[in-house]
Amino acid sequence: MHKVHENQIQNALIVYLEIASFDHLHKIENSYDEFKSLVLSSGTNIFKEIIIKQNSPTISTFISKGKLELLKDIASRGDIELVIVNHSLSASQARNLEKILNKRVIDKTELILDIFATRASSHIGKLQVELAQLKHLSTRLIRGWTHLERQKGGIGLRGPGETQLETDRRLIGKRIKRLNQRLEKSHKQREINRYARKKSRNELVAIVGYTNAGKTTLFNKLTESNQKAEDQLFATLDSVTRKNKNPIHGPVLFSDTVGFISELPTQLIESFKATLDELKSADMLLHVVDISDQDYKVKIDQVNIILEDLGVTEIPTLIVNNKCDAINPSNLKELKKKKNDEIFISAENDNNFSELRLKIYKQLFNGFYDGWISMENGLAKERSILFDMGCVQEERVSNCGKIFANIKISNKELDRFINLKGFELCHDEDILLA
Ligand SMILES: Nc1nc2c(ncn2[C@@H]2O[C@H](COP(=O)(O)OP(=O)(O)OP(=O)(O)O)[C@@H](O)[C@H]2O)c(=O)[nH]1
Ligand SMILES: [Mg+2]
Incomplete structure (x- = not known):
């Protein structure tokens, strides 16, 4: 299999083909910026780049004959070791190009596969x-x-x-x-882990989105972790799951996942399906969007297509528009008005995620109960569970041994206790009487 960079950095001629007959979407999918980011993320040295405008691809070589002559000339000069093309080529197209150019030719699929291989x-x-x-x-x-x-x-x-x-x-x-x-x-082992999680009543929030949207940056902030976040495509390959560090918000696990890209090679989706299958067990998805990216709309659609393919569209999803610091304030204001059911943050600069957290907890736990409860003294076990969960804010014990506790707890968790004999919600006045 090709390895673009096993030990040494290779000099590449990158060929950016703009195909006039492709529709708008197809053009964005093969945009110059994304292609360049992919090449740079692969660690290849861009020795020379060339932009070719062509009406439509040819069957045998993708690149038209006339342009190919020019390319052959360029490729034969200097220390060019390989040629990278911004489209997915058929096997015969790639083979024919290699024969004509007498260089290794890497297409978009192979480029992505290679980045994955090194990461x-x-x-x-x-x-x-x-x-x-x-x-x-x-x-x-x-x-x-x-x-x-x-x-x-x-x-x-x-x-x-x-x-x-x-x-x-x-x-x-x-x-x-x-x-x-x-x-x-x-994967069997992972399934066992998943089962353990369900049993431990932890809710799972999976962070998904286009590559480089800022998923890992957000994950790090939410869980106080230190995963590598970089201005590189596919910085994250392996899912990582960590506990939320904000205790009053209940037992939540956040999971950082591999980023998506348009035309993600099918072989990769298939191979990663089992890992991505974990998404199916998520209780909620955060779809992180780089709102400062001019193509953000197309990228949202691309992510949605993959989510659909993975069969996770039923899971409640919150769009988290990230990198708000990188767009101008009046635009931001407009966007917020238009998308008032979405969240706007800056994962990098803004530590105040209270609105985001609130939405998450509302979704997961159906809001909070923040107030007093009373427990008969037979409920010692329940009392210790509440303490373990970090829910108890204050506690008083009446003369007859009845316990009053001021707790903050999600409604979902509260359900476990509410029907117990001897457990009651009470008003502040009751406390005063006690
Ligand atoms: N300006 C700005 N940059 C951000 C923000 N959040 C993340 N970034 C930058 O965006 C780049 C990508 O961030 P990551 O967190 O690695 O993105 P990711 O979605 O995990 O990317 P992959 O794992 O590669 O799919 C990094 O250079 C971050 O510093 C933000 O709120 N504002
Ligand atoms: Mg990442």
Whole structure:
């Protein structure tokens, strides 16, 4: 499989193709800015970049013949080691381009796969990326990809009498099977963890959104964590789940997830599906949007498409418009007026997330009870649960041993106690009488 940068940084010619016949959406999906961010995130050195305007893609090489001559000329100069194209190419298009340019050609899918490959750090993440890479590779093999033939010996032993291609395909098939088995095992463990969470009554809030929207920055603030947040695409690959640090808000876990991108390679979605399956068990989604991005609307749609694909559209979702510091105040005012059921924050500069937290807790716990309760002295166990939960703000004991406690608790949690014999909500006056 291609590795754009295994040890050393490679010099790339990046080719940005603007296709006039593509519709608006398709153009944004392949925007120059996003493409450049992807290339930079992969750690490749942009040796030269070229913008090509073309009416429509050609079948055999995507790039038109005339432009290809020009490109060939540029690619043959200097120290260019590979050519990166801002579209997804078919196997034969990529192969034909490589033949003509005599350079390795990386398309958008491979670029994303490569970024994932270098970012994956957990056991499960690495397996998922390898699986996606192999699946991608096998589609290329089926159509007669010749890369492996060039790196003979790289992939393993060869059976007698078989062609290189058949052997490669068989070995890849085997490896895919083994990876699937190992992944299944890891996911079983995760399922057990998920079950434990349900049992412990923790609510799960998953943070989702387009890559680079600020998910990790928000996650860090909400959970006082220190995950890597960077101005890079796909800084986060592995989901991380942490407990909320604000105790009065009840037992909430926040989960930071891998960012989405338009045209996320299908092999990646498939491989990550099991991890993303965790989203299904979330009680709420925070969809983080970079509101300072001029293409934010398209990106919201792209994220929604993926959420739909993952089957999580039923989960209550709150749109969190982030990076409000980066847009002009009058625009912000307008946007707030238009989207009054959404939240506007700056995860980086603004520590005051009280409105956000309030919305979350309202959704999860159906609001709060903040007041006095009384408990007969037989309810010692319940009393200690309330203390453990950090709900008790003040406590008084009457002469006859009845306990009065001033608690702040979510209505959902309160439900556990409300029907117990000897447990009652009371008014402040009752306390005075006690
Ligand atoms: N101006 C501004 N920048 C922000 C804000 N929040 C995050 N950023 C920046 O946006 C970049 C991406 O932030 P991350 O938190 O890594 O974004 P992410 O959504 O986790 O990205 P991936 O994990 O790569 O998908 C970083 O450079 C952050 O510093 C904000 O409120 N305002
Ligand atoms: Mg992140």
